[in-house]
Amino acid sequence: MSPSSRLEGISEYYFSQKLREIAKLNAEGKNIINLGIGSPDLPPQPDVIKVLQEESAKPNVHGYQGYKGVPELRNAFASWYRKWYNVTLDPESEILPLIGSKEGIMHICMTYLNNGDLALVPDPGYPTYSSAVKLSGGDCISYELKQENNWQPDFAAIENNLTGKVKLMFVNYPQMPTGQLPDQQLFENIIAFGKKHNILIVHDNPYSFILNDKPMSILSVDGAMDIAVELNSLSKSHNMAGWRVGVLCGAKEKIDNVLRFKSNMDSGMFLPVQLAAAKALQLGKDWHDQLNKTYAARKKLVTGLLEAINCKVAPHQAGLFVWASIPPSYKDCYELSDEILYGTNVFITPGGIFGKAGERYVRVSLCCTEEKLKQATDRLQKIKA
Ligand SMILES: Cc1ncc(COP(=O)(O)O)c(C=O)c1O
Secondary structure, X not given: OOOOHHHOOOOOOHHHHHHHHHHHHHHOOOOOEEOOOOOOOOOOOHHHHHHHHHHXXXXXXXXXXXXXXXXXXXXXXXXXXXXXXXXXXXXOOOEEEEOOHHHHHHHHHHHHOOOOOEEEEEEOOOHHXXXXXXXXXXXXXXXXXXXXXXXXXXXXXHHHHOOOOEEEEEEOOOOOOOOOOOOHHHHHHHHHHHHHHOOEEEEEOOXXXXXXXXXXXHHHOOOHHHOEEEEEEOOOOOOOHHHOOEEEEOOHHHHHHHHHHHOOXXXXXXXXXXXXXXXXXXXXXXXXXXXXXXXHHHHHHHHHHHHHOOOEEOOOOOOOEEEEEOOOOOOOHHHHHHHHHHHHOEEOEEHHHHOHHHOOEEEEEOOOOHHHHHHHHHHHOOOOO
């Protein structure tokens, strides 16, 4: 039975394949240190787990839930946006809880793209943007982010390349994989560009709390709600990646449109997960501070690890990864990543999987204990770059 033509040009998600390869190497006794994926290794805050435990012991919480999330969760998201981002959202109509922000990316594409519609996706960027565009029938125009432009879009270059009508644009700051932080001017420029060309701006914001003491939302820009929506997530900020809790925020009409699609795809999240997520959203600065203290210590070690193989790390990166350029002696990132994997049993992500512009970079995850990072650095000393 052949798969649908929709799947042509779509390969299995890189990490889905790579984790299988790593599992195989481990089964052969290799003991790979995996510094690839950004899945927090630390647990959620204990009170959050307690809510999940207590709520799931109740007899009447196991049924289907509504499609828009319970009011407790939507209210908690609204208070969170007000407190941290200074953005006021109506919990009834401008907030849609998601089963992780990844599904939201697909829902948005399915909601807005017709066959052949164009979508702007960042290069380097999260690979799901382009897969979701293609799966929903759209075509991608990738816009290159360059280190010399602080990994910000070059709007003049994008305008010069526009061949047809672009319907939506994915943006993501703090940017993955480069770690580039946003500033107010950048967000204003993005919104102005969206308005000028009538392009729906989809800002993906899962990293704003990691190694960043000024979380920002693109929705804080005046008039942003007219043209932009924002995805957010508890996966990274609250160590809840496996719980699958995200959110889409935006104007009522856009939330309603996405809900038309989403409510045909899945049903509401398990109620105790929603209530525990609401608890997580109430956590204060002390939670983020202690988490960031751990990541800051790890980042120092990862920087040392990368320097041991002559990679160059740019300063001021936010998010769960360190992004670094590779030495000129390597043909590309794949050569370096494979040499490290097969020569020292350490996996680091080749930057090229995030797009062509990432081919001379690698990405190392901070989701790994200091002990393992030291062990990985010892192993990498073997490599002569
Ligand atoms: C840029 C970016 N967006 C979205 C996601 C998906 O996050 P979630 O766990 O909320 O689906 C990730 C996960 O790695 C990511 O790096």
